[in-house]
Amino acid sequence: MWNHGGMVLPRDYTRQNCSMARALEIVGERWTLLIVRDAFFGVRRFSDFSRHLDVPRAVLTERLGLLVAEGVLEREPGPRGGYLLTDKGRALWPVLRALVGWGDEYCAPRGPRRLFDHAGCGGRIDPDGRCRDCGAAVAAADTVMSPGPGFDPPVGDEVVTAALARPRRLLEPIR
Amino acid sequence: MWNHGGMVLPRDYTRQNCSMARALEIVGERWTLLIVRDAFFGVRRFSDFSRHLDVPRAVLTERLGLLVAEGVLEREPGPRGGYLLTDKGRALWPVLRALVGWGDEYCAPRGPRRLFDHAGCGGRIDPDGRCRDCGAAVAAADTVMSPGPGFDPPVGDEVVTAALARPRRLLEPIR
DNA sequence: ACGTTCGGTTCGGTCATTGAACCGACATGT
DNA sequence: ACATGTCGGTTCAATGACCGAACCGAACGT
Incomplete structure (x- = not known):
């Protein structure tokens, strides 16, 4: 190694x-x-x-x-x-958000698989990390993720996969 | 393969x-x-x-x-x-910018190696891609990159390395 | 015409990744 | 007490990716 x-x-x-x-x-x-x-x-x-x-x-x-x-x-x-x-x-969140945004735009013909909303005001979060409604730069901890139109319902019965099929706040422990 | x-x-x-x-x-x-x-x-x-x-x-x-x-x-x-x-x-620019920003903050003790400014108004570009002065979301083509405090002067004499030691506008061909 | 650069391809050796088996510590059921 | 299962790994052989160097034809510089 x-x-x-x-x-x-x-x-x-x-x-x-x-x-x-x-x-x-x-x-x-x-x-x-x-x-x-x-x-x-x-x-x-x-x-x-x-x-x-x-x-x-x-x-x-x-x-x-x-x-x-x-x-x-x-x-x-x-x-x-x-x-x-x-x-x-946690400071890596903008990197992940940007990658997800790029993948959604160019590799997801049926639309985004996951949507990100501002937990405070409920507005959709832009590709550059700002809330569309209130304009604030939203941290990961204030982000709610939900399945989008491109989401495929999970097949397995794992705890993690199942949890990610419902809206969840980021960073909140799964168990 | x-x-x-x-x-x-x-x-x-x-x-x-x-x-x-x-x-x-x-x-x-x-x-x-x-x-x-x-x-x-x-x-x-x-x-x-x-x-x-x-x-x-x-x-x-x-x-x-x-x-x-x-x-x-x-x-x-x-x-x-x-x-x-x-x-x-070109749509990958936000991903690269976010990665550079994270590396600058956590892996560059002497400060950023490269600074990014808005070609239009000259303002520094924030980690989330906005011009600090005019507030606009700046595309790569409107970004000027210059050496920052953490920049090490190049040793080799390659064309590319030398060109990157001076301020340059992104996407402009080196030769 | 000649040497040099460009944009690769081919090759053998080395390094990383993979899937499977194995392991001790701990928890749970009976 | 005993068996059985889970957790968080380690070890191993086989495969695949990567590396550095050598090679190659076509285009360029002079």
């Missing part, structure tokens, strides 16, 4: 002299952003990430460890504590 | 029922977002991407081919035509 605890110049985006390259060293690997997305959706436990994402558990172990080491997630105290987003992790 | 020209359900983020997973199928692989970033910076030619990113040329060939196949880039006509961002590609 390449990193974990040692020096923190992994891959070799290093020479790029660009903050995006640094950011991608942390969240640019396969599965990582999907793990962070699930954390925004309220997933906190190893087994829930594993079942919902269907990622190999060895990879999940490595990614969660890296995200904790980089300060994106933190471990809940206790023997079987979950993984929670830190401030640094 | 897994895709290229055939059906378009590569990897297996497929079951995720989320536009972000679809987006990551296109731009989530190693190097891809850095290639797109360079395209915003005005890079158009295979050899310039290759030199500036120091990516293996076989990988660059594959990534450029995939981005063209997905409609993010298009090929300039002619024998040695460059790679240009399409509308779909």
Whole structure:
């Protein structure tokens, strides 16, 4: 393995002299952003990430460890504590929102799969993160996510999949 | 190889029922977002991407081919035509801006490496893409990028690296 | 005409990812 | 007490992706 605890110049985006390259060293690997997305959706436990994402558990172990080491997630105290987003992790919300917005516009012929509304006033949230009604920049914690027209009803009976089929406030734990 | 020209359900983020997973199928692989970033910076030619990113040329060939196949880039006509961002590609700018903003805030102790200003009125552009002075949402084509306090002066003498050390308007070709 | 650059392709070695099996600690049921 | 299941991982062999270097024909510079 390449990193974990040692020096923190992994891959070799290093020479790029660009903050995006640094950011991608942390969240640019396969599965990582999907793990962070699930954390925004309220997933906190190893087994829930594993079942919902269907990622190999060895990879999940490595990614969660890296995200904790980089300060994106933190471990809940206790023997079987979950993984929670830190401030640094919650600051990734604009990145995820922008990616979802792009995917909705160009990769979702039946329209958005998930809609994001401002919990305060109920207005739809624009692609750039502003409430269409009150104009405020809306944080993840004030965002309510509901299934959109492109949403496919889930087939499995997992707790996580089922929970995401109903309107939910972001960051609220699923269990 | 897994895709290229055939059906378009590569990897297996497929079951995720989320536009972000679809987006990551296109731009989530190693190097891809850095290639797109360079395209915003005005890079158009295979050899310039290759030199500036120091990516293996076989990988660059594959990534450029995939981005063209997905409609993010298009090929300039002619024998040695460059790679240009399409509308779909230019729509990725908010994603890159958000990533750069996050990296600047959490991975750049000496401050931002690149500053983004509104070409119209000269105001700094906020992390969410608005001009601090005039309040408008600024498109990439109206953005001027300059070196910031965290910028390290380049060592090499490549055309691309040298060009990025001076203020430049995004999407303007480097040569 | 000649060397150089461009835009790749091919190749072997290395590294990462995958799916499956395995594991101890803990909880639950009977 | 005992069995059975869940949780949070680790280990392993096989596959796939990536890397660096070499090679190649077509276009360009002079």
